[in-house]
Amino acid sequence: MKLNTKSRYAVMALADMSKFSRKKPISLRDISLRQSISLLYLEQIFLKLKKNNLVKSTRGTNGGYVLIKDPNEIKLSEIFLALDEKVKTLGCNKESKKGCNGKFTKCITHNLWDELESHINTFFENKKLSDLIKINQNRI
Amino acid sequence: MKLNTKSRYAVMALADMSKFSRKKPISLRDISLRQSISLLYLEQIFLKLKKNNLVKSTRGTNGGYVLIKDPNEIKLSEIFLALDEKVKTLGCNKESKKGCNGKFTKCITHNLWDELESHINTFFENKKLSDLIKINQNRI
């Protein structure tokens, strides 16, 4: 079980912004250098963050991105949502009229994965971007 | 984020055994039919479960597998361990002398993923195989 890099980089980049941001825009180039993330990849990520109203952009020289909300108002769950990264623990398809394993009944472990999913989602619901900065004062 | 099928099938198969088992061995063929899991794949999975002392086997006609411990003594964490399925949330390499992102410092989100990892592991530590059966009396 692993989280994908896009989600991880998104959190990393937004944490970076929370830490370094004042009012003026931060360029992806700066984030790229500080966090060692490919610039081209960051662009892809920020496009989604923008579409989901987590950041806004300013073009041109001295342009860049700014957080729309305060770091202590940004839940990690929002970030994952923006990147379409869902905590998906099930093998079975909830939407389907069929149950799991192609049968019409739910599989024996169905409830378990549901529980786990909530367990993890709760974690991300309760975690704010600002929490990361507090713990990591001494980190780049 | 997703769990792999091997782990899911392992839990499913062991839950099946907990439910249907008395003293006599259960063949993979039966589990395969009841849970709609490929027989060949189950063999692969049970090899690992056996090596890790979760089940023991009897060969030949009427052979099969038996749980070594009681379902209420088998933690889900043990099952994942048997399949080398680790809850891996980090992008950085803990073992390396370097930190994350090829730098010597830990990345800004390092602690976060550590926390999540513990959060999930705790869930699996506290969950027993027997718990699945209780909830799923009415399931196959």
Added chain:
DNA sequence: TATATACCCGACTAAAATAGTCAAGTATTG
């Protein structure tokens, strides 16, 4: 003792997901 059943084990592979890159822009500032 023959035969069917069922475990044992390593190697292989098609398909999907991941982690990016690339090309070709557009907008803004200095």
Added chain:
DNA sequence: CAATACTTGACTATTTTAGTCGGGTATATA
């Protein structure tokens, strides 16, 4: 008008996943 920086979709190499395949070995029962 040049440099900077965001915008967007398409493309692709690599890795992982989710299995299959082939060729065993051991045992029970007829």
